[in-house]
Amino acid sequence: MNPDDFSDAAAGRLMKVGHSEAAFHAFVPAPLPPVLNLDTPLVLTLSAADRAIGELAGLGRTLSNIRLFVNPFVRQEAVLSSRIEGTRTDLAGLYEFEAGQRPGDADAQEVFNYVLALEYGLERLQSLPVSLRLMREVHARLMESVRGGQATPGEFRRSQNWIGAPGDTPVGARYVPPPVPEMLEALDQLERYLHVPADLPPLVRLALVHYQFEAIHPFLDGNGRMGRLLMTLLLASWGVLPHPLLNLSVYFEARRAQYYDHLMAVSTSGSWRDWLQFFLRGVAVQAQDAVLRARRLQDLRAGWLETLQARKASATSVRLMEALFDHPVLTIPAAQRLLGVGYPAAKANVDKLVHAGILKPTGDERYRKAFVAHDLMWIVSGVDGGVAELLFSP
Secondary structure, three states, X not given: OOHHHOOOOOOEEEEEEOOHHHOEXXXXXXXXXOOOOOOHHHHHHHHHXXXXXXXXXXXXXXXXXXXXXXXXXXXXXXXXHHHHXXXXXXXXXXXXXXXXXXXXXXXXXXXXXHHHHHHHHHHHOOOOOOOHHHHHHHHHXXXXXXXXXXXXXXXXXXXXXXXXXXXXXXXXXXXXXXXXXXXXXXXXXXXXXXXXXXXXXXXXXXXXXXXXXXXXXOOOOOHHHHHHHHHHHHHHHOOOOOOOOOOHHHHHHHOHHHHHHHHHHHHHHOOHHHHHHHHHHHHHHHHHHHHHHXXXXXXXXXXXXXXXXXXXXXXXXXXXXXXXXXXXXXXXXXXXXXXXXXXXXXXXXXXXXXXXXXXXXXXXXXXXOEEEOHHHHHHHHOOOHHHHHHHOOO
């Protein structure tokens, strides 16, 4: 890092580490909260984000079977959060992996680990608040048996890390987080901030915490995914959004360079306002997008149910239809397990969904006699976030 890039308004301090040619500068973020100026445009964006997240939370409370809708959203968030870090699996690839179609796919395993880690974290909130301990436990599941899994999963780093191009050292890296002693102190300060009475609106605090976690960079690997996963846990813990329906990573991934630049600008020049404006707009856009998609999923389920009832389908076929919200890529052996029936009965029920236009057999050899609920996949992964952005008006 170049010290000349850091102004007096930087959100922390630079410290020199090492001697002579091996010396480098590391950044130590100041404790939260910073002094903020919530001007009128920013307050209007915050208000729009609050309204949108409130509508999404309200919709989540009215859904009769929330799990049917949560699972597709969790998987899309896992895909996009992992893609920001360079993992190339898409939503279809994740579902294929879960259906046993991609054994040994390292990218898909990373994305699936995100799903498992998030589900673990949400369940763990029933007995443990968001804390350093919870972060370590979730990180252990995020990084288990994947690339970077050798980098002490579930443990805060004991050595220096940095962000830069392949082959960079801390001397030439774009960003160098605090050395270990300062990192541990910063983590302690962050945990204390999480547990003090709220001093700012929750969404503003969320943006501050996300920056702070990424600036500290406490793990050797997986910090980006862990930081975005932490936001979902905080929204649930604070009661802002009890169910994980907000896919902020969709917004960040589509604007990856801006995302990184805004985080860096907070460090170098204390540009909290620009980061908050970017972050809150993302919340508003993605919350509106999630409402649209959740309602489409509701309509899809109602339409499928009506179709099956018109065909006098059995309760077993209806149960299989609802299972598609968890498993939109389906094999007959998987249908057997889901329904607890033999192969002939599973095949008969799959065939009923095919004849009803709900499932379609795929001609792609990689699926190996699989069936896909394309309408559901399109609703969850279709790139029409621009619709929500057009609706956004702070």
